[in-house]
Structure formats: C-alpha cells, structure tokens
Amino acid sequence: MQSYTEENYLKIIFHLSQNSNPVQTNAIAEKIQTKAASVTDMLKKLADKELVNYVKYQGVTLTEKGKLTAINIVRKHRLWEVFLVEKLNFKWDEVHEVAEELEHIKSTLLVERLDEFLEFPKVDPHGDPIPDQYGNFADLSFIKLSKLKANEKGTITGVSEHSSPFLKHLEKLGLTLGKKIEISEIIDFDGSVELLIDNNKINISREVAKHILISK
Amino acid sequence: MQSYTEENYLKIIFHLSQNSNPVQTNAIAEKIQTKAASVTDMLKKLADKELVNYVKYQGVTLTEKGKLTAINIVRKHRLWEVFLVEKLNFKWDEVHEVAEELEHIKSTLLVERLDEFLEFPKVDPHGDPIPDQYGNFADLSFIKLSKLKANEKGTITGVSEHSSPFLKHLEKLGLTLGKKIEISEIIDFDGSVELLIDNNKINISREVAKHILISK
DNA sequence: TATTTAATTTAGACAAATCTAAAATATATT
DNA sequence: AATATATTTTAGATTTGTCTAAATTAAATA
Incomplete structure (x- = not known):
C-alpha cells in the first residue's frame, strides 16, 4: 500500500518517462513543486519498496511493480475526468485539479463500476488513452x-x-x-x-x- | 483550509455531539482509533484554529465555524453514498469505507454538481438526512x-x-x-x-x- | 586534460500527527 | 471528607515528508 505522496511520485515518474528514460531528480522536483533534496529522499524510499530502480546520480526508472501502480493511478485520473465532463457537465479545462484528488481513492470496486457506468471509455476529455484494468493502453497514433x-x-x-x-x-x-x-x-x-x-x-x-x- | 485529519476529528465530534455535549476525549479516541494523548494534542490545535471550544478536562464542543465544516463533510459523505448506490449499484453495506475517502475531496463545484446529478436527494441509503449547502437538515422525525x-x-x-x-x-x-x-x-x-x-x-x-x- | 558549472546527494533540522509512560485532575466510593 | 479509580494531560520520542546549506559527483568547456 502506497501513500498519497508516493503515488504522486510514481505518477510523475511515469509521465516523465515518456520523454526521457531514466528520469532526473530535478525534473521530478520541478513537476512535484518541491526541492531536489526531497526528491532524493523519496527515491530512496521508493527503491526500498522496489517500486523504482534508482542509482545515485543516474536518475530513476520504474520497476514493473511501480509501473503498474502508476498506470492504475493514470487510469483512475482519466476515468474520473470522463465522469466529470460527461455526467457532471464540467468543462475540459475544469477537471484536472479535481481528478488529481479523485485518482487516489483506493477502492478497486469503485473503479470497475465507474468504468462500467461510463460505458468503458477509451479516451479522456483531452484525448488521452485510458488504460484497461491490466494496464494496457489502446495505442492511438497521434x-x-x-x-x-x-x-x-x-x-x-x-x-x-x-x-x-x-x-x-x-x-x-x-x-x-x-x-x-x-x-x-x-x-x-x-x-x-x-x-x-x-x-x-x-x-x-x-x-x-x-x-x-x-x-x- | 483543514487537513484530512482535522476534518475527521471535526466530523467525529459532530456525530458524538448528538448524544452528549460536550464530547469527551476518550470517546473521540475510540471512534478515531487512536490514543487519548493524540486527541488532546489535536483538540488544542483545533481550538487554536477556533474550530472547537476546548477546556482542559472538560471535553469539547464545536464552534459555529467547526460545525459548518463538519456538516459539509457529512453532506459530502452522504451524497457520495447516494451516488454509489444509485449510480454504481453498490449495496448499502458496501458504501461506508469508500465514502470516508470521497468526503474529503475539496471542490465545491463537484459537490453542487453531484447534488444536481443525483436530483437533490434528501436522505442517504441508510435513511440519514442530507444537509443542504447551507448546513440545514430536513428534520425527519425518527x-x-x-x-x-x-x-x-x-x-x-x-x-x-x-x-x-x-x-x-x-x-x-x-x-x-x-x-x-x-x-x-x-x-x-x-x-x-x-x-x-x-x-x-x-x-x-x-x-x-x-x-x-x-x-x- | 584541467577547470568551471550544473546536478545531485548528505547532514541536520523542522512540522504534523502519532505514540508510551508518567503526572495531574476529576469522579466515584466508602 | 478521604481515598480509590477513571479520565485526561504533559513530556519526550517517533515517523513521514519536507527544508536549507554544504559536500559530492557528473557534465560542459576551455
């Protein structure tokens, strides 16, 4: 079980990995609005939990376990965004902050029922693909x-x-x-x-x- | 702005106030699954923020400000329970834990839209009244x-x-x-x-x- | 390759929320 | 009213996540 903060680190590392692999300490610090020293501390902790591969001064990559956790958070984030836009009439520019909170709600039953309720959407309101419960993204060629x-x-x-x-x-x-x-x-x-x-x-x-x- | 933990204390104090006023330290400790010493620490903190009236050895009551905060959390908890049962087909015994998390999501827009989406329900799946956005409970005589x-x-x-x-x-x-x-x-x-x-x-x-x- | 600059890590401190053990206060009992 | 018991508070420690400032390592440049 990961803390709210740990989940955020994993998510950010996942996103940053799309552009550069491994991900650098400073890049994480900037995204998470914190200091490099704090990032270093957290990376050690995540490495202890085998969620990331961390080598001093060399940056981090996600382990398989860390990647699955991160993708699950991304899945939840995007499903909630669909809910907010489709069901609650939020505009596409109003959903991000709220989804940042909702993505940390733990119940797996909730996520599966939400997915069903929304009729298994493939993309979120910004066109980003929604991974399935096994972590597979439909690959859309953008x-x-x-x-x-x-x-x-x-x-x-x-x-x-x-x-x-x-x-x-x-x-x-x-x-x-x-x-x-x-x-x-x-x-x-x-x-x-x-x-x-x-x-x-x-x-x-x-x-x-x-x-x-x-x-x- | 209150922390997740502070919100939980206010909510528990609100519920316990229904039966006895002022509320005792030990009663809170039991409900929140913590020790009396921890409760004392938190009560001082809440008193500093003018959310509770706290007198050493005498227990606490909520201030008007604390009461409004607590009622708002109760409102969110109950609205989410309605959502889970009505829209996601949860059973009435499956909603409590998830609602304990959802009640802390901050967006007021979210709550108002959710209320509207659910067509302004007056009671939750357990028959508890849902306060309106001003904190007024429809008084049901049970x-x-x-x-x-x-x-x-x-x-x-x-x-x-x-x-x-x-x-x-x-x-x-x-x-x-x-x-x-x-x-x-x-x-x-x-x-x-x-x-x-x-x-x-x-x-x-x-x-x-x-x-x-x-x-x- | 030597030196400068940038990135990262370490060391030590801090705030929030918790804990244990001991002290203080209130309540109940004789 | 005196004593015993239950409740609450204090003092000091612990954990999580953060910080600053100094030290270390890597990368860039001359």
Whole structure:
C-alpha cells in the first residue's frame, strides 16, 4: 500500500518517462513543486519498496511493480475526468485539479463500476488513452500538429497540455476534439501555423501547435 | 483550509455531539482509533484554529465555524453514498469505507454538481438526512424501533449503525428501508422484539432494534 | 586534460500527527 | 471528607515528508 505522496511520485515518474528514460531528480522536483533534496529522499524510499530502480546520480526508472501502480493511478485520473465532463457537465479545462484528488481513492470496486457506468471509455476529455484494468493502453497514433506540413489535413484527437488557460484558448479558437483541420501555411518568421477550421483561417503559435494532437 | 485529519476529528465530534455535549476525549479516541494523548494534542490545535471550544478536562464542543465544516463533510459523505448506490449499484453495506475517502475531496463545484446529478436527494441509503449547502437538515422525525410498544406499526426509514455485518443481517431478514412493520410482542426475558413483516413473524434482538429507525 | 558549472546527494533540522509512560485532575466510593 | 479509580494531560520520542546549506559527483568547456 502506497501513500498519497508516493503515488504522486510514481505518477510523475511515469509521465516523465515518456520523454526521457531514466528520469532526473530535478525534473521530478520541478513537476512535484518541491526541492531536489526531497526528491532524493523519496527515491530512496521508493527503491526500498522496489517500486523504482534508482542509482545515485543516474536518475530513476520504474520497476514493473511501480509501473503498474502508476498506470492504475493514470487510469483512475482519466476515468474520473470522463465522469466529470460527461455526467457532471464540467468543462475540459475544469477537471484536472479535481481528478488529481479523485485518482487516489483506493477502492478497486469503485473503479470497475465507474468504468462500467461510463460505458468503458477509451479516451479522456483531452484525448488521452485510458488504460484497461491490466494496464494496457489502446495505442492511438497521434502526431503533433506542429509536425504537419502545408496542405496536410487531419482531425484533432488530443492535447498534451491540460492547463485551464491553454484549453480555454483552444476553445475560443474552436479547436476542440473531433474538429477537422487543414494546414494552409507555416509562417517562416516565427514558425507559427495558419490553418483552416470550419472554413475560417486562423493562426496559432508554434507553442500551441506542439500541444495539439492530430490523427489522419 | 483543514487537513484530512482535522476534518475527521471535526466530523467525529459532530456525530458524538448528538448524544452528549460536550464530547469527551476518550470517546473521540475510540471512534478515531487512536490514543487519548493524540486527541488532546489535536483538540488544542483545533481550538487554536477556533474550530472547537476546548477546556482542559472538560471535553469539547464545536464552534459555529467547526460545525459548518463538519456538516459539509457529512453532506459530502452522504451524497457520495447516494451516488454509489444509485449510480454504481453498490449495496448499502458496501458504501461506508469508500465514502470516508470521497468526503474529503475539496471542490465545491463537484459537490453542487453531484447534488444536481443525483436530483437533490434528501436522505442517504441508510435513511440519514442530507444537509443542504447551507448546513440545514430536513428534520425527519425518527423513533427507534426499540421504543415501540406491542401492536404499534411503522415504516423503516433509517438505521443508526452502518457496518456491513449489521446491514447484511437486516437485508437477510428483509428489514430494508420503506418496509412496513408491526410489533407483535416484546419478549420480557431479553427485551427482544417480535415483529410482523411481509406477513412473516420474525424476532430481532434489542441491540438490533435500537439501530432501526421508524416513522409512523 | 584541467577547470568551471550544473546536478545531485548528505547532514541536520523542522512540522504534523502519532505514540508510551508518567503526572495531574476529576469522579466515584466508602 | 478521604481515598480509590477513571479520565485526561504533559513530556519526550517517533515517523513521514519536507527544508536549507554544504559536500559530492557528473557534465560542459576551455
């Protein structure tokens, strides 16, 4: 049984592992809003419990056991987000903080019943895949909007940034899940992207484009 | 803002206040599964935060502020219990532990939306009243089954004990909310109660009768 | 390769919530 | 009212997760 805090560390390490493996102490410290020294302490503790492989100065990776724990938290987080949006009419930019709390509720019966109640959703309101109870992700092949070239088309199926300001911005531009878009031009000067959506031409910064996920 | 632990103390004090006021240190210790010394420490802390009125050796009462906090936790606990039973098909004896965790989720938006989603329920699955967002309880006039005399009739509308063994026992006897009963006899020897339900005559111990709530 | 800089760890301290054992106070009994 | 018993509090220690400041190691640069 892990504490609330331990669970958060495992979850963060899991997410950071997507980009770089092993994960560095400072990267964790920044995400968890704490100091590097505190992270070191926790990594030792998690290593003792065989949830992570930790070598001094070399960063950490999750063990199989740690990975399963982390995925289970991600599963709960995303199921609750679906619940909040689908059943309680939350907007997609309002769910993150609440789900951060709900993800730590322990009952497995609760999670399985919730999954059933929601009719076994495959993705959360941001387009992120929801792992099944064994930890398997349906693999959705996403590509960042910023990787598309002029004249290419696609459908918005996810976002890789969940902050409220970002999501509100997308909403205002009409860039929501399921919308079809076409790149009209990549602006040389700043790398910003001009695209067609609902017959309107709009321009978004490269930074925004990086966080929009497209499937063809 | 209160910690998870502080919230639990306030909730327990609130419940114990129904029977005796002020509430004694040992009573809290027993309910919270801790030692009297720990309770004393916490009571000082809660007194500093003006959530309780605490006088050494004299027990505690809740301040207005503490009472509102406690009622809000009770409100959340009971709403979540309704959700679990009505939406996720939990049985009435399976909800308590999970609700003990869910009651500490902080978002007020969540609570108000949940209330709406459940169509503003007035009682939880055990017949306990759900306070509104201002802390007002609809006052339901319950009487303990153990207070009834021979030949009196009534309807089961609540229980004052939420443990799984107790509720499973009631279930087995057919003693569920909404059922009409009639007392046929009070047994002198042990105070046990013989009653009619669904045209069957059954006998329940005085201890059980004390925890069944009746309205006429 | 030597040196500077950045990242990480250690050492020692702190706050929250708990504990045990001993002391203090209140209540009950004679 | 005096004594015995039960309840509560204090004092000091422990655990979890955190912190700062100093020391160590790794990486970058000259």
